[in-house]
Amino acid sequence: MTNSSEPADWQVDEPRQLLETPIGTITAGRLFHRIRQKERTFYRLEAPDWVNIIARTPSAEIVLIRQFRYGSRQVEVEIPGGAVDPGETPEAAGTRELLEETGFAGDPPLMLGWVKPNPALQNNRCYTVLIDQARQVTPPAFDEMEDISSFLIHEAEIFKAVATQPITHGLVLNALHWFRLWREENSSRS
Amino acid sequence: MTNSSEPADWQVDEPRQLLETPIGTITAGRLFHRIRQKERTFYRLEAPDWVNIIARTPSAEIVLIRQFRYGSRQVEVEIPGGAVDPGETPEAAGTRELLEETGFAGDPPLMLGWVKPNPALQNNRCYTVLIDQARQVTPPAFDEMEDISSFLIHEAEIFKAVATQPITHGLVLNALHWFRLWREENSSRS
Numbered sequence A, B: 001m002t003n004s005s006e007p008a009d010w011q012v013d014e015p016r017q018l019l020e021t022p023i024g025t026i027t028a029g030r031l032f033h034r035i036r037q038k039e040r041t042f043y044r045l046e047a048p049d050w051v052n053i054i055a056r057t058p059s060a061e062i063v064l065i066r067q068f069r070y071g072s073r074q075v076e077v078e079i080p081g082g083a084v085d086p087g088e089t090p091e092a093a094g095t096r097e098l099l100e101e102t103g104f105a106g107d108p109p110l111m112l113g114w115v116k117p118n119p120a121l122q123n124n125r126c127y128t129v130l131i132d133q134a135r136q137v138t139p140p141a142f143d144e145m146e147d148i149s150s151f152l153i154h155e156a157e158i159f160k161a162v163a164t165q166p167i168t169h170g171l172v173l174n175a176l177h178w179f180r181l182w183r184e185e186n187s188s189r190s
Helices: A090-102 A155-163 A170-186 B090-102 B155-163 B170-186
Strands: A010-012 A016-021 A024-033 A038-046 A050-055 A061-069 A074-078 A081-083 A110-115 A126-131 A149-154 B010-012 B016-021 B024-033 B038-046 B050-055 B061-069 B074-078 B081-083 B110-115 B126-131 B149-154
Touching (some): A050 A170, A061 A155, A090 A126, A110 A170, A126 A170, A149 A155, A155 B170, B050 B090, B050 B170, B061 B090, B081 B090, B081 B170, B110 B170, B155 B170
Parallel strands (some): A050 A126, B050 B126
Antiparallel strands (some): A010 A024, A024 A038, A110 A126, B016 B024, B024 B038, B061 B149, B110 B126
């Protein structure tokens, strides 16, 4: 795998802030191709890292949630997740978001993997952590604009739910990808 | 799977346009929870649908690309892809983007699946199409700000590349997820 397009071909000018939002800052800046002497303005969402949580109960059920999403204008089937706060580790953020959104807690979080949600437009990562032996220990503590219902599905069933599309959120499918790889490496299940 | 949070609880006001960019329009609008009588401004990227292409050669190699991405400020390993133009089908867009970015063409495109890249923030879908029996038929035809190198990796190797992280783009991993499911259903390979 040789690399014929090093970043050295590109000059990235300091971007300017266009819009501050609760989900990040929209910036724009000039990108210049040194060899072609061509330039264009590119846009970027400067967002915090995100984390999704695979929470597995002692009976091997996974915690799923339903919530209304403003982007799709629909109730989505997802796993718990949220933004990593400044100074917080993804593992700590995962533990916190799981508790806030579902009231579940369990073993110390295990990092399964990460993706770049969209390296064309964003600078951040989305991590997946596993919290095993999860049980509901308290009622959820929603933000006033969160209205989340949680339910359980056996881990053997969740991959069917992936194939037949009740789960359509790309980042949740990424999380299940890391979970599948981890199970293949660590489990006696096939 | 009962649904305790119907969209009926939520009133979505008409959003206003904040920013037009080449990758979509940033809008903002009020979201109101009818039962709690709470409201907040939410932001959305109104983007076209996207398509990623699994292009497989007669010797079962997959076409990968490297390109500099403004969001991550790095050269990313991806598969070919792009935006679906107005009036275009995802299949036609996939055929077009594959040819433009790599010069490859092959069998008629087969839809493998789709995800919502981020239903919290965006309204669009990202489709994955398979173009089998792909061969390079012409040089690539880059946009003046595209600088893309393509290379081949055998399909049996690509899932290792997923596990060991040269590919970190979430939407590309989603595409490989659909390709893996399709191979399990359709192939005599294990």
